[in-house]
Amino acid sequence: MNHRSVINAESAGAAPSPARKRSLLLRLIRSAQPMTRTELASRLEIDKSTVTENIKPLIAEGLIREETQEGEGRKARVLSFVNDRDYFIGLNLGVRRSQVGLISLNGEIEEEVDFETPSTATFALRMARERIESIYRNNPDKQLRVIGVSVPGMTDASRSELVYAPNLGWDNVQIADKLKVNESVKVIVENDSTAAAMYEARVRIRRTEEGLMSNFILVRSGTGIGVGLVIGGEVFRGSGSGIGIAGEFGHMTIVAGGKPCVCGNRGCWEKYASAASAATLYLGDRPPGRGESVPRFVEIVSKAENGDNRSRRSLEKIGDYLGIGIANVIMGIGVPRVIISGRLVYGWQFIKDPMFEAIRRSIVGKFEGWSVEAGEPVGSAIGGALEVAVEEFLTTL
Numbered sequence: 001m002n003h004r005s006v007i008n009a010e011s012a013g014a015a016p017s018p019a020r021k022r023s024l025l026l027r028l029i030r031s032a033q034p035m036t037r038t039e040l041a042s043r044l045e046i047d048k049s050t051v052t053e054n055i056k057p058l059i060a061e062g063l064i065r066e067e068t069q070e071g072e073g074r075k076a077r078v079l080s081f082v083n084d085r086d087y088f089i090g091l092n093l094g095v096r097r098s099q100v101g102l103i104s105l106n107g108e109i110e111e112e113v114d115f116e117t118p119s120t121a122t123f124a125l126r127m128a129r130e131r132i133e134s135i136y137r138n139n140p141d142k143q144l145r146v147i148g149v150s151v152p153g154m155t156d157a158s159r160s161e162l163v164y165a166p167n168l169g170w171d172n173v174q175i176a177d178k179l180k181v182n183e184s185v186k187v188i189v190e191n192d193s194t195a196a197a198m199y200e201a202r203v204r205i206r207r208t209e210e211g212l213m214s215n216f217i218l219v220r221s222g223t224g225i226g227v228g229l230v231i232g233g234e235v236f237r238g239s240g241s242g243i244g245i246a247g248e249f250g251h252m253t254i255v256a257g258g259k260p261c262v263c264g265n266r267g268c269w270e271k272y273a274s275a276a277s278a279a280t281l282y283l284g285d286r287p288p289g290r291g292e293s294v295p296r297f298v299e300i301v302s303k304a305e306n307g308d309n310r311s312r313r314s315l316e317k318i319g320d321y322l323g324i325g326i327a328n329v330i331m332g333i334g335v336p337r338v339i340i341s342g343r344l345v346y347g348w349q350f351i352k353d354p355m356f357e358a359i360r361r362s363i364v365g366k367f368e369g370w371s372v373e374a375g376e377p378v379g380s381a382i383g384g385a386l387e388v389a390v391e392e393f394l395t396t397l
């Protein structure tokens with residue numbers, strides 16, 4: 001791949017169709033509300049009449065409200081979603097811990113419960129369902145629209161089941177059927193890196209200097225490593241089989257004959273650059289001694305902050321391996337912008353310099369147009385699952 005094709009991929013987003021314009025319009029209102037019709041038209045580069053045409057039925061339905069905002073100088077009519085009518089539930093099934101949360105269309109997480117993920121899928125889904133039902137019972141006056149589920153693995157084409165989650169050791173788990181609290185509520189199951197990518201895309205719409213058509217690779221590093229991809233503002237799940245590329249990069253070989261991995265291979269990227277790999281780097285591949293427990297990632301970060309050299313070196317090593325993998329992913333996909341999500345972000349200050357150095361060293365042709373930034377850890381947890389639910393709802397309006 002030459003430099004020019006990387007740059008071309010940056011502007012690969014096609015011109016939006018009418019349905020897509022509507023979806024972008026709703027996404028923009030949700031991310032940057034309250035907004036005037038004029039602001040919406042100018043951000044989307046469409047006519048104000050197109051905005052009005054799309055918004056009118058939603059105002060009539062009571063989903064969007066338009067009200068007068070008293071600003072400095074003149075009054076403006078602004079649009080926002082009606083917040084107290086619909087709600088969404090998210091479930092993030094994590095390898096160690098899981099969360100269930102509630103969100104309204106305004107995007108504020110209103111409730112969140114956290115529990116240790118049971119080792120079997122049956123128990124995990126039973127615990128999740130109890131928590132979902134409790135939220136459902138406690139909100140009889142509002143309408144539950146969609147339940148979004150993020151999982152650390154591949155989903156099927158209809159996004160209703162988990163096909164394979166190596167770090168959980170689960171395969172072919174029917175999730176949607178098990179979590180449906182009533183027939184009118186849709187359940188959408190999404191890969192956790194893709195869910196985190198959706199979350200980060202919305203965060204970037206809110207920042208007005210960035211467009212709705214952003215292109216980036218999301219690298220989620222927690223217990224494992226997963227990759228999500230956003231092209232032209234939309235997540236890309238792969239084509240044909242419906243099983244996306246997401247999740248697969250964690251198992252690319254980065255050290256020949258390296259450490260054995262749960263996937264059956266050796267030397268996988270996630271054995272060297274996930275947040276979980278910090279503990280083995282810290283312990284130097286020996287089992288914990290008597291009275292010594294396997295340190296958690298945040299404990300290693302906190303030790304490094306207090307000047308502990310072994311902790312700092314472990315995090316720097318992760319940065320190095322992370323950078324080598326990122327250079328491969330950038331050149332492989334042809335998108336030069338990367339956002340890091342997941343627990344690893346907590347150690348960003350120690351990881352980033354060795355990571356930048358490794359990318360500079362290993363990227364093909366010393367290509368310089370790349371960037372890597374830290375995302376928000378919540379996007380890789382409950383934030384992503386909730387985003388999946390709300391996005392699904394917006395596409396059906």
Ligand SMILES: [Zn+2]
Nearest residue numbers: 251261263268
């Ligand atoms: Zn592996």
